[in-house]
Amino acid sequence: METEIIPLTVGELKERLAALEAAGTINDTTEVFIDTGWDSLQEVQKDGIEAAQTVTYEIQDPLTKEVFLANALLEKSEKFTIREETERTVLVIKNLM
Numbered sequence: 001m002e003t004e005i006i007p008l009t010v011g012e013l014k015e016r017l018a019a020l021e022a023a024g025t026i027n028d029t030t031e032v033f034i035d036t037g038w039d040s041l042q043e044v045q046k047d048g049i050e051a052a053q054t055v056t057y058e059i060q061d062p063l064t065k066e067v068f069l070a071n072a073l074l075e076k077s078e079k080f081t082i083r084e085e086t087e088r089t090v091l092v093i094k095n096l097m
Contacts, residue, residue, distance in 0.1 A: 005069075010091055034093065048094050056086035 020026045033041035054071045057080035061068070072080055074087060 007090075044093055050092055050094060051089050052092045053087060054090050054092075055080075055088075056083045057081055058083065 017026070032044040034044060036042050053074040055074055055077045056069055056071055057077065059068050059070055059080075060066070069083075070080075071090070073092075
């Protein structure tokens with residue numbers, strides 16, 4: 001069985017930000033953090049968002065044999081089993097401290 005997460009698009013992100021701004025929840029000075037699932041939040045640096053080329057690859061859980069899809073930067077993709085025709089440009093949040 002294959003599990004796939006559908007990522008947020010830039011258009012959907014813009015819509016969500018516009019809705020939050022219209023509700024008065026955020027403004028241009030609101031800082032951006034990522035909830036990593038640990039006890040603290042992770043800051044996103046000012047230069048920490050960029051466009052990058054990625055590919056999708058498959059990874060299998062050795063115990064359950066379930067197949068998961070994951071993504072890698074194109075320059076780091078040689079060590080993975082790549083799905084054909086998956087190269088695309090995505091928005092990447094990087095430089096987490």
